[in-house]
Amino acid sequence: MLFQGTFHIDASGDGLRLDRVLETVMPGTGLRLRRRLCEEERVLVDGRARKPGYRVRTGQPVEVKEVEEMATPSALGLRIVKCEDGFAAVNKPGGVHSALIAGKSEANAEAVLPNLFPGQAPVLLNRLDHMTSGLLLVALTPEARRAYLEYEGQGSIKKFYLARVRGRLDGIVSVRNRLDTDDRKITRVLAESDPDFRRWTGVTALSHDNMADTSLVRCLIMKGARHQIRAHLASIGHPIVGDPLYGGGECPHGLMLQHQRLEMPGFQVEIIPLF
Incomplete structure (x- = not known):
């Protein structure tokens, strides 16, 4: 499990950043996770909450407040789909957090990436909602991360989702x-158009189930915002089946939304559709 308790900085940690020195008692955790613990004031130095970049000194006591046990990749149902040219794709099931949520301590995919890619420095490049299944993209090198950000800025990354919607x-x-993503729970769809084409959602109808009155659709986004596909589909009268937040109702199979394919220069990956 993640370390919980108090330890003292020894000579080897003198002058190091707090988020770095935490690795000595939290081996296998990602840097982003350790930074978040600091930002959420779960890490105290000399009895005071400190930022991730705080430089520690020999002898200082560091207290790590209670954090839930860190799950394993297999326990979370994570599976490596592809590794190539500094990138990796991981399949995440619905019901698993992509990353640590502010104020929460649930197990999440980002925290266990070092276990999936030992000896490397994996960085999570995209996130999926807790209820959404499908592809998480990971950079295994700094060069890959820089390339991803460049591709994203150019609008040359295509993310394809499958969704079953009402009607x-x-x-x-x-x-x-x-x-408008300012609300922490619900993303509001505004009346005006977004001038950034990377924020649009392209929807292609694939089939219709007359008995259930639902449609299977493919959605394309390039640089997604929080709940983008869920909110956009609901705004045109077709909420996703199993989406209690945007009007899709309950479903025994959960949210019917899957990040199924990703394309960018030099790297493509696809998983088997769930529905």
Whole structure:
């Protein structure tokens, strides 16, 4: 499990950043996780909460407040799909957090990436909602991370999702409304269009189930915002099946949304559709 308790900085840690020295008592944890613990004031030095970049000194007591046990990749249902040219793709099931949520301590995919890629410095490049299944992209080198950010800025990354939505949806729709993500729970769809094409959601109808009155659709985004696909689909009258937040109702199979394919220069990956 993650370390809980108090330890003292020895000579080897003198002058190091707090988020770095924490690795000595939390081996296998990612740097981003350790930084978040500091930001959430779960790490105290001399009895005071300190920022991740705080430089510790020999002899200082460091207290780590209670954090839930860190799960293993297999326990979370994570599976490596592909590794190539500094990138890796991991399949995440629905019901698993992509990363640590502020104020929470649940097990998450980002925290166990070092276990999936031992001896490397994996960095999570995208996130999926807790209820959403599918592909998480990971950079295994600093060069890969820089390349991803460059591709994202250029709009040359394509993320394809499958969703089953309420009602009959035909043809192709481009939802271009700007999103307001300030609310921590619900993303609001605004009336005006977003000038950034990377924030649009392209929707292509694939099939319709007459008995259930639901449609299977493929969604394309390039640089997603929080709940982008869920909010955009609901705004055009077709909430995703199993989405209690945006009007899709309950479903025994959970949220019917899967990040199924990703394309970018030099790297493509796809997983088997769930529905």
